[in-house]
Amino acid sequence: MKVVSAVLFLAIFWSQEWEPVNSDSIIHIGAIFDESARKDDEVFRMAVADLNLNNEILETEKITISVEFVDGNNPFQAVQEACELMNRGILALVSSIGCMSAGSLQSLADAMHIPHLFIQRATAGTPRSSCPLITTRTRQDDYTLFVRPPVYLNDVILQVVSEYSWQKFIIFYDQEYDIRGIQDFLDKTSQQGMDVSLQKVESNINMMITSMFRTMRVEELHRYRDTLRRAVLFMSPATAKAFITELARFLPFSFDLSSTSCFCPQDCH
Numbered sequence: 001m002k003v004v005s006a007v008l009f010l011a012i013f014w015s016q017e018w019e020p021v022n023s024d025s026i027i028h029i030g031a032i033f034d035e036s037a038r039k040d041d042e043v044f045r046m047a048v049a050d051l052n053l054n055n056e057i058l059e060t061e062k063i064t065i066s067v068e069f070v071d072g073n074n075p076f077q078a079v080q081e082a083c084e085l086m087n088r089g090i091l092a093l094v095s096s097i098g099c100m101s102a103g104s105l106q107s108l109a110d111a112m113h114i115p116h117l118f119i120q121r122a123t124a125g126t127p128r129s130s131c132p133l134i135t136t137r138t139r140q141d142d143y144t145l146f147v148r149p150p151v152y153l154n155d156v157i158l159q160v161v162s163e164y165s166w167q168k169f170i171i172f173y174d175q176e177y178d179i180r181g182i183q184d185f186l187d188k189t190s191q192q193g194m195d196v197s198l199q200k201v202e203s204n205i206n207m208m209i210t211s212m213f214r215t216m217r218v219e220e221l222h223r224y225r226d227t228l229r230r231a232v233l234f235m236s237p238a239t240a241k242a243f244i245t246e247l248a249r250f251l252p253f254s255f256d257l258s259s260t261s262c263f264c265p266q267d268c269h
Helices: 001-017 038-052 077-086 099-112 155-162 179-190 204-216 217-228 237-250
Strands: 026-034 062-070 092-099 117-122 145-146 168-174 193-203 230-235 260-264
Touching: 001 026, 026 038, 026 077, 026 155, 038 062, 038 092, 062 077, 077 092, 077 099, 092 099, 099 117, 155 179, 204 260, 230 237
Parallel strands: 026 062, 026 092, 092 117, 117 145, 168 193, 168 230, 230 260
Antiparallel strands: none
């Protein structure tokens, strides 16, 4: 929610760069959501409420919103609703919608110089998709800001494990990481005959490791130590440090994590 609030604030600031807002004024934001994006609508409303309560950010301004739900695969309907919202005087547009409709909204936002905050969606409401929208790398008049930009994490991990020539390894991830984001990577490793194990790291790391090692025999601990030499961590730096520290404390022998790769998607820049 904090991320959405921050990105929403950026979109508001962006809109004020082009349409100056007077003191004690109302900032009207429009939103177009796919019928399946009810959760995104809920988070959007919470982010707006959070910003309205923060006098340090908006000072005397307040945000009002108009939300419309459409068929995400009907670009004509999406554009029609967006035009209606623009006629009501919105200063920015938020959308959580399918790729085809998003492309139409992007073109409209560019033409009308309206900041467009786009939340990518795929089938079944999965959090990321690969919409072929034009980005700021090729255009200087792009008014669309991506909440979930295209990710290259799958390619990065595959390059790492290929560089190390790993054929068997384990992926640890914490509760903050959506493992669906590396599904493409898991598919590719399966096609290449790699043996990949997934293990979620619980919030109580000490209890998790204690219960995990309690029933292991010495030879099993040795095998697990060997597995840890080929591990990928998807977690925040703080969680990764705590996890590694607990492992080192519980294992009754020294082990080397020099070849372990740690990806911290929440804190990477």
